[in-house]
Amino acid sequence: MKKLDSYLNDHLAGSVGALELIEHSAHQYHSEPLGDFFSDLQTDIRADQDTLRDLMHGLAIDESNVRKAGAWAAEKAGRARLMIAGDELGGQGLVLTLEGLIIGVAGKKLMWRALAAAYLPQLSGYDFKELERRAEQQIERIEIERIHAAQQAFAGTVASQ
Numbered sequence: 001m002k003k004l005d006s007y008l009n010d011h012l013a014g015s016v017g018a019l020e021l022i023e024h025s026a027h028q029y030h031s032e033p034l035g036d037f038f039s040d041l042q043t044d045i046r047a048d049q050d051t052l053r054d055l056m057h058g059l060a061i062d063e064s065n066v067r068k069a070g071a072w073a074a075e076k077a078g079r080a081r082l083m084i085a086g087d088e089l090g091g092q093g094l095v096l097t098l099e100g101l102i103i104g105v106a107g108k109k110l111m112w113r114a115l116a117a118a119y120l121p122q123l124s125g126y127d128f129k130e131l132e133r134r135a136e137q138q139i140e141r142i143e144i145e146r147i148h149a150a151q152q153a154f155a156g157t158v159a160s161q
Contacts, residue, residue, distance in 0.1 A: 004118075008056050009064040011111050015049040018104045025097060034094075037145055041101075044138055048108060051131065055115075058122055092153045098146035102139055109135035 022045060026038035056063065109132050116128035 004059070005061045007111075007114075008052065008059075008061055011108065012049070012052055012056065012063060014104055014107060015045060015052065018101060019045055019049065021097060021101070034145065037141070041138065041141070044134070045105075048131070048134065051126070055123065055126060059120070094149040095146060095153050098142055098149055102142050102146065105135050105138045105142065109139070 019042060022038050022042045026035055026042055029035040029038060053063070112128045112131040112135065115123060115126070116132075
């Protein structure tokens with residue numbers, strides 16, 4: 001169970017960092033349509049995080065405060081890099097933020113798939129196919145915003161030859 005404990009705590013920590021980044025982005029873009037996008041995404045990610053916490057509780061796995069604190073600190077350090085890249089609407093930082101979120105949600109999708117494949121009797125009450133589908137929908141929604149952000153950030157930046 002120790003391997004599963006570590007695996008699930010890594011994913012929980014990742015969700016902590018993601019929610020910090022999403023909350024910051026929702027606040028940053030609060031007066032733009034993108035603010036609504038981030039607020040809706042925050043609701044979805046928090047619901048998935050609650051499911052993960054419930055699942056961990058059912059398996060008698062304690063949350064690692066050290067991992068969660070590390071994820072929180074890593075998000076703060078990462079945010080500084082995004083500011084340098086330009087975190088304004090139309091900046092490269094937004095593209096990087098959205099790409100990071102896609103990577104995180106893809107990891108979550110793979111976690112749900114791995115848990116389904118593990119066939120743990122304690123997890124029989126979870127619909128992992130539905131959780132995986134939700135993650136895929138989140139990826140698709142983020143990708144739409146990422147492409148739009150890339151168009152804004154990089155339009156006209158390549159010099160003609």
